[in-house]
Every structure is written in C-alpha cells, then in structure tokens.
Amino acid sequence: MEEAQLSTACILCLLIFKNFIQRRGRLTINAPKIKTPDLFYKKTFDFLLLDYIFGKTKNYAMPDIKKILYIEDNLDSQELVKLYFRGLAELECYDRAEQILDIVAEKKYDLILMDINLPGKIDGVDAVKILRRDERFKKIPIIAVTAYAMLGDRERFIEVGCDDYISKPFFKSALLDKARRFLQS
Numbered sequence: 661m662e663e664a665q666l667s668t669a670c671i672l673c674l675l676i677f678k679n680f681i682q683r684r685g686r687l688t689i690n691a692p693k694i695k696t697p698d699l700f701y702k703k704t705f706d707f708l709l710l711d712y713i714f715g716k717t718k719n720y721a722m723p724d725i726k727k728i729l730y731i732e733d734n735l736d737s738q739e740l741v742k743l744y745f746r747g748l749a750e751l752e753c754y755d756r757a758e759q760i761l762d763i764v765a766e767k768k769y770d771l772i773l774m775d776i777n778l779p780g781k782i783d784g785v786d787a788v789k790i791l792r793r794d795e796r797f798k799k800i801p802i803i804a805v806t807a808y809a810m811l812g813d814r815e816r817f818i819e820v821g822c823d824d825y826i827s828k829p830f831f832k833s834a835l836l837d838k839a840r841r842f843l844q845s
C-alpha cells in the first residue's frame with residue numbers, strides 16, 4: 661500500500677473507532693437521555709464513511725488547490741468533509757461564527773460551507789447576512805448546510821444570500837458536485 665493510501669486507511673479506522681466508542685459511551689452511560697437525532701446521525705455517519713470507502717470514484721480533480729472554509733460545530737461532520745476534500749481542496753474548519761468577518765478576512769476563500777445550527781450568539785443565517793452586508797464578501801460563494809431539512813429551507817437560505825444549499829447527511833458525490841460548480845471558474 662502506498663503511503664497516501666495507508667494514511668487515509670488509518671484515518672478511517674480511527675474515525676470508525678472513535679465513533680464506535682462515542683456511541684457505546686452514550687448508550688451505556690446516558691441511556692435514558694438518548695436523543696433520536698443523535699443516534700440517527702451516528703448511524704448515518706458510519707454509512708457515509710462506507711460511502712467514502714466503497715463509493716464510486718469519480719474524477720474530481722480541480723485545476724488548482726482551492727481554499728474552502730467550513731463553519732460547523734459537529735466534529736464528525738468536520739472530519740468527514742475534510743476526508744471528502746482530501747487532495748482536492750484546502751479545508752479549514754471553525755465551530756463558531758461569532759468572528760466570521762475576521763475569519764473570512766484572514767484568507768482568500770474560494771467557497772464557504774455554512775452550517776446553519778451553530779452554538780453561540782450567531783447562527784449560520786446571521787453569519788451569511790453579516791458577510792453579505794460587507795462589500796468585501798458579497799461575492800464569495802456560500803453553500804448552506806443543515807441537518808434537518810424542512811420545507812422552504814432552500815428558499816430561506818437563498819433569500820439571505822446563500823448560493824446553494826445541501827442537507828446533511830450528504831454523499832461525497834453530492835457535496836463535490838455542488839462545490840465544483842463554484843470552484844471551477
């Protein structure tokens with residue numbers, strides 16, 4: 661096995677192991693407090709890892725390495741999306757949006773993935789509004805990301821200034837197809 665393949669395999673094993681431990685911990689220690697969405701999410705995370713490992717490989721090569729910012733408080737999501745973009749783009753993750761203007765001003769990002777439900781005072785929708793009000797960041801493509809899709813979500817996110825929307829859990833192909841539309845130009 662080549663070095664790159666080996667390290668990807670290691671990361672995947674660690675993620676699956678971590679995920680397993682977390683789930684077991686939650687089930688045995690906090691059994692009465694289990695929330696269905698969490699459990700649902702953990703299961704889909706395993707499923708998505710399998711999608712990553714065995715999914716059809718499509719050539720997503722991009723002309724140059726682009727910079728992507730992912731605002732996301734769920735660490736599993738962060739790690740999975742990092743894997744999705746491995747070797748294709750440079751992904752930087754932050755789990756809060758309070759400093760959104762400083763974060764975006766620091767580097768020249770080609771695309772922003774914005775989780776909508778965030779801890780703290782500023783959620784994803786607020787963050788998008790703040791960015792769009794700033795002359796410097798009016799044109800950076802933003803894809804909104806949510807865990808629980810509701811009717812009318814897409815329209816709501818487009819209205820505040822997002823360019824597109826994807827609902828979690830998503831396959832690698834779904835995310836990369838969307839991202840590529842904004843990264844190719």
Ligand code: MN
Pocket residue numbers: 732733734775776777778779
């Ligand atoms: Mn979230």
